[in-house]
Amino acid sequence: MNKILLTGALLALLLSSCEKEDKKEPFVGPQLPSNFPQPAYDLSANPVTEAGFALGKKLFYDPILSRDNTIACADCHISFAAFTHPDHPTSHGIDNLFGKRNALPVQNMLWRTSFFWDGGVPNLDLVPLNPIQNPVEMDESPDVVLEKLRNHPEYPGLFREAFGSEEVNTARFLQAMSQFMAMLVSADSRYDHYVRKEPGGEMSVEELAGLAVFQQKCAACHATDLFTDQSFRNNGVIDDFSLDKGRAEVSTFSEDIGKFAVPSLRNVAATAPYMHNGKFKTLESVLDHYAGGGVKDSPTLDPLLRQSDGTLGIPLSTAEKAQLIAFLNTLTDETFLRDARFAQ
Amino acid sequence: MQKLLFPLLALFLLTALPACKDDTKPDPTPTGFGDVVIEFENRAGDETLVFGKDYVNAAGETVNFSTFNYFVSNFVLVSTDGTEYVVPKDDCYFLCNGDDADSREITLTNIPAGDYSHIHFMIGVDSAKSVSPVSERTGDLDPAGAASGMYWSWNAGYIFVKVEGTSPQAPVEPSTGQRIFQYHTGLFGGFNSPTLNNLKEVHLDAPHEAAEVRENSEAPHVHMYVDVLEMFTNPTNISVAANPTSHAGPYSKTVADNYADMFSIDHVHNH
Structure with missing residues (x-):
């Protein structure tokens, strides 16, 4: 009896593993999302x-x-x-x-x-x-x-x-x-489903308000659905560049001192700390930097951070900050972050 | 008197020249293809450069070299009648290594037969090659091979000229405790936004005889001098005390402007 059970179990195991073998997904290369521009890589x-x-x-x-x-x-x-x-x-x-x-x-x-x-x-x-x-x-x-x-x-x-x-x-x-x-x-966040009008793309009122604020006040640099225009800018995180000149380290030109690549905001909620030197631990502190007088002046500070009244940074109300953070959280792509193909 | 001299001179030339030509050029229009060998002899002023030996730079400082490597590329040969022959680009990127005499004897192959009295080439690796696909960076251009010490991975591009050594006048380098100087010069102008462009063109005339390239005969040898001390002067004297190091910074322009004239042809040897 035991023997029969064991054989049966073994057989089942074999069959199931066979089945698994048969069902093995064919390899799929990188998928180019419809809401992204053309890739730069050939x-x-x-x-x-x-x-x-x-x-x-x-x-x-x-x-x-x-x-x-x-x-x-x-x-x-x-x-x-x-x-x-x-x-x-x-x-x-x-x-x-x-x-x-x-x-x-x-x-x-x-x-x-x-x-x-x-x-x-x-x-x-x-x-x-x-x-x-x-x-x-x-x-x-x-x-x-x-x-x-x-x-x-x-x-x-x-x-x-x-x-x-x-x-x-x-x-x-x-x-x-x-x-x-x-x-x-990474192009499977809730925001992606929203812009591609796919199932699972529901956005709350708060998140949509955040998207509107984002488009008005952030998207000049964090442009396209890559959320970066890939330019180099001085965003006023520091004003002493003696230890790291940023873009000028490679270009040698003084007008590039203190400029760093505009990072993408995809999965931004999962990628703390923030900025080129990791100065900020939370998204709240990043927004406070821009809105709360944290922007430090230096000759190469980005013009978009100089308001017409002479103040530095990007004016944001408390409500707008909360809306922005709600929106930024919709850029988290759990499928990508948990993809077993990519993990060790 | 002067009026008389000119016709006489003309008459002399008319009679003398064809005779000359007949003597030296039995084959006035050589055909076929041959090679040109260029030998780069590293020099320190009037003598052959020896690593570990003391020399004096234009600033009067004692300099002792341990590294002298450079890229040369984009060779063009100009014949005595003005015809240019552009050596196919991909056949002529050469890394001349101060430690390896073989690397400093290069051969330009498949050159149309002719008498070449002028050569020009580039110090460094041109911008197109500097941004080329990794599959095209083989041989001397392999960043994980021959060029591994002549490539900036953080500022993607080749080091065109690398000069290192020690000097009692150089300040102590904290990590090694040695008095070293180090000039690594590159920068091809940038791939998507501009950087400094330190590529230099060198134009040289053969001083005495042209390089005679003939099919089925031994390649002429162009013996070139490369004077490392020229890097320290003209137009700007470089002091190892004041500027002991230069990498991808603004000062690299000073270094490149100086070394642009470090090449000269000592002689051409025809066989």
């Missing part, structure tokens, strides 16, 4: 495949990219926080050294025209070289990374699956990482 030059994505994901989570094999990309870019580093104004990298800027989210990278707070990198493929070489992040020479991958028991096989042969070279390494990052599309 996907046809690096089509996302299941094996390429899997290789890129393994690399993203592997500390082998760092000098002492202790720091992975994912250490400062955590999936449930839209690939930012929650609670860290700036992140600690190798040897517990701190960087000087707040880790940016890794989402909707296909649409970015430049990368990092100073826009120093033009193409998604070149992005990983920056944290790998940064002496306070991974502090590794990329040619050494490739050598480590060549001598690794698994990677040459994974490169073969992704690219047809075991050769590990710069382009393949970087394009695999791009394939992982290309998949990190």
Whole structure:
């Protein structure tokens, strides 16, 4: 009797696993949302495949990219926080050294025209070289990374699956990482369903009021459904740029001192702290910065933050702030934040 | 008297020139293709540069070099009759490494036969290549290969010229405790908004004889001098005490303006 039960159970197990095998979803590459502009990245030059994505994901989570094999990309870019580093104004990298800027989210990278707070990198493929070489992040020479991958028991096989042969070279390494990052599309928030007129897009009166305030007072910089115009602006968070000149670090021009990339606001409720230096812990404190006299003056302060009466910032009533925060919360994309394909 | 001199001179030239031509140019219009070899000899003033040896810069400071690397690209050869030959761009990006003499002997291949008396090229990597897809950055341009020490990952672009060393006049660098100088110069003008553009064009005439490229004969050797001390002067004297380091900042323009004239052709050797 027991034997029959056991056999039956085993059979059921086998069958169910077979069934699972059959039902395995076919791999779907990055989906381009209808409410987004055209991507900046040329996907046809690096089509996302299941094996390429899997290789890129393994690399993203592997500390082998760092000098002492202790720091992975994912250490400062955590999936449930839209690939930012929650609670860290700036992140600690190798040897517990701190960087000087707040880790940016890794989402909707296909649409970015430049990368990092100073826009120093033009193409998604070149992005990983920056944290790998940064002496306070991974502090590794990329040619050494490739050598480590060549001598690794698994990677040459994974490169073969992704690219047809075991050769590990710069382009393949970087394009695999791009394939992982290309998949990190966040466009499934309640706001997205609202603008695309899909089910699940109900917005409350308060949230809609917040959207109206947003469009009037914030959307000049946080433009389009990417919620950034991808420009570089000085938003008055600090007025002493001696430690970090922002955009001027790469352009060398004094008119760029103190300017930083306008961040997207997608998943903003999940990506605290805020600003290039992680100065603010809450969305309330961000709005208080703009509305409550927190904006610090300096020669490159953005003109949009100078009101006609000479005051600095963006006037917002208490009611408007509450409405804005209600609206900003509709930009949280739980499907993306919990997507098992992207988590470790 | 002067009136007489001119016709006489003209007569002399008329008779002498064809004879000359017959002597030196049995084949007035060479055909086919050949190569040109360019050898870059790193120099410190009047002598061959030796790493670890003391020299004196224009500011009168003692300088001792450990690194001298540079990118050269975009070669154009001009023949004695003014014909330009643009070497296909993708065939001519070269990283000349101070530690590797082989890297400083480069070959331009498949050059139409002719006598080339002028050359121009670029110090650095042009803007189009600097923003090209990663799949096109192979060989000397591979940021995770040959160019890994000549690439800024944070300000995506190549370091055109890298000069490092020590000097008793340089201030102590806190992290190493050494008196070092470090000039890493790049910046191609920016990919989506402008930055400094430190790309430099070099135009050089062959001093004596032209480089004679002939099919099926050994390639002419262009022996070039690259004087690292030129980076410290003309138009601006650079002091390792006052400006011991320069990277992607405004001062890099001063460095690039100085090194623009560090190349010269010492001689051309035809075989």
